[in-house]
Amino acid sequence: MNFTKETCPVCNRQFTENDDVVVCPICGTPHHRACYIENKTCFNEAKHAEGFEWQPKEDEELFNRLGMHEKNSSDGHNIILCPYCGTENPVEEPNCKNCGGRLYNNMQGGPAGMPVNLPNMQQPFGNNVIQIQPDEIIGGNTVADTAEYVQRNAHKYIPKFYKMEKTGSRLSFNWASFFFSPYWFFYRKMPAIGAVIMLLIVLVNGFCTTDRVVQANEAYNAAMQQFYAGQISQEELLQSAEQVIALPELYISYAFNFAVALFSGFMGNALYKTKAQRDIAAAKQEATSPESYRLLLFKKGGVSVLYLALSLVGSLIANEVVSALLQFIK
Numbered sequence: 001m002n003f004t005k006e007t008c009p010v011c012n013r014q015f016t017e018n019d020d021v022v023v024c025p026i027c028g029t030p031h032h033r034a035c036y037i038e039n040k041t042c043f044n045e046a047k048h049a050e051g052f053e054w055q056p057k058e059d060e061e062l063f064n065r066l067g068m069h070e071k072n073s074s075d076g077h078n079i080i081l082c083p084y085c086g087t088e089n090p091v092e093e094p095n096c097k098n099c100g101g102r103l104y105n106n107m108q109g110g111p112a113g114m115p116v117n118l119p120n121m122q123q124p125f126g127n128n129v130i131q132i133q134p135d136e137i138i139g140g141n142t143v144a145d146t147a148e149y150v151q152r153n154a155h156k157y158i159p160k161f162y163k164m165e166k167t168g169s170r171l172s173f174n175w176a177s178f179f180f181s182p183y184w185f186f187y188r189k190m191p192a193i194g195a196v197i198m199l200l201i202v203l204v205n206g207f208c209t210t211d212r213v214v215q216a217n218e219a220y221n222a223a224m225q226q227f228y229a230g231q232i233s234q235e236e237l238l239q240s241a242e243q244v245i246a247l248p249e250l251y252i253s254y255a256f257n258f259a260v261a262l263f264s265g266f267m268g269n270a271l272y273k274t275k276a277q278r279d280i281a282a283a284k285q286e287a288t289s290p291e292s293y294r295l296l297l298f299k300k301g302g303v304s305v306l307y308l309a310l311s312l313v314g315s316l317i318a319n320e321v322v323s324a325l326l327q328f329i330k
Contacts, residue, residue: 178265
């Protein structure tokens with residue numbers, strides 16, 4: 001390797017083509033042979049326990065210019081950490097592979113942590129398109145901090161939060177919370193709201209599952225088996241189905257579940273925005289350094305597969321418990 005652009009850390013003199021250079025076998029730091037012998041060890045020996053690896057000056061300048069958060073991945077390749085979700089990305093990627101966040105400030109040449117525009121974060125108002133800047137404020141916090149808190153799909157939530165902030169409206173439809181309520185709330189680390197919605201659904205559905213509903217469903221299932229066995233006609237099967245459809249309990253259950261879905265769909269983003277504002281404010285109070293603040297954002301924000309799994313199990317248990325209680329009351 002050519003060390004002519006590097007400097008010996010012992011004597012601080014730049015290497016020349018004729019210098020006798022030795023390299024530390026542990027971290028790769030180059031020294032003049034005489035300096036290494038005089039120092040009796042590597043100049044950076046104290047950093048070896050931390051896993052220090054010497055990098056050429058050109059590489060250091062490249063990382064400083066591009067705003068890298070890390071120099072090497074576990075397999076030795078150059079990487080950049082997304083400033084919004086923390087995902088490792090190859091240095092040639094302009095946007096994060098996970099959340100789509102901008103990795104480089106290509107317009108100003110600044111570091112990755114301060115991008116000019118997050119991808120897709122252009123919010124239309126009438127015929128105008130608003131460029132959302134990372135230093136703009138949403139609920140008392142910057143867009144950059146909010147995006148780092150949201151992590152997964154931040155580029156989808158930030159424009160919604162931004163529009164709600166500018167218009168003052170709390171209505172912003174979310175298809176995920178509409179179709180997957182209450183589980184979406186658990187996934188986005190809002191277990192209290194998810195638990196209340198789940199309990200209400202289980203209770204209403206439990207009370208609507210009356211004896212005549214059970215009997216009508218059992219009669220219909222028996223009629224289905226008889227129809228396929230050729231024992232009854234299609235008209236008799238339809239009569240059995242009409243008895244089920246005529247039950248008012250079913251309409252009450254369907255109507256309540258649809259109302260819950262509408263509430264979750266229209267209010268999910270507002271509730272999530274409020275949670276983000278509260279958690280980011282708490283992180284600011286708890287943090288003792290910029291590094292601890294960023295770590296708190298990652299811990300408090302993002303998604304939780306564990307909460308989602310527990311909610312699915314909890315739903316099954318709640319249904320069984322409510323069903324048993326209703327049977328006991330009856």
